[in-house]
Amino acid sequence: MKVTIKHWRAVAAWRWDMPEDDVCGICRNPYDSTCSKCKFPGDECPLLMGDCNHSFHMHCIFHWIKQEASQERCPMCRQVWKAKGSDARDAES
Ligand SMILES: [Zn+2]
Ligand SMILES: [Zn+2]
Numbered sequence: 001m002k003v004t005i006k007h008w009r010a011v012a013a014w015r016w017d018m019p020e021d022d023v024c025g026i027c028r029n030p031y032d033s034t035c036s037k038c039k040f041p042g043d044e045c046p047l048l049m050g051d052c053n054h055s056f057h058m059h060c061i062f063h064w065i066k067q068e069a070s071q072e073r074c075p076m077c078r079q080v081w082k083a084k085g086s087d088a089r090d091a092e093s
């Protein structure tokens, strides 16, 4: 019954990848709240989703990326961070 096991594993992996708790992986505040630096949720403190499908408060990920130790990688999966849909990477100077 290899197929069954494979299937089960796939489901397990998928579940593991899901953001089970809807909190920012950097500040641990909920996505519908603000980062730890802001007081009021809204446009001032938007969420950014990366190519790796991890989301963070914009302020959190920007702050994280600026730290040398981050190596500009997603703190959750260690992929190089790139905001989702931002093909116009050259435009940011
Ligand atoms: Zn945050
Ligand atoms: Zn903020």
Ligand SMILES: [Zn+2]
Residues within 6 Å of the ligand: 050, 052, 053, 054, 074, 075, 076, 077, 078, 079
């Ligand atoms: Zn990630």
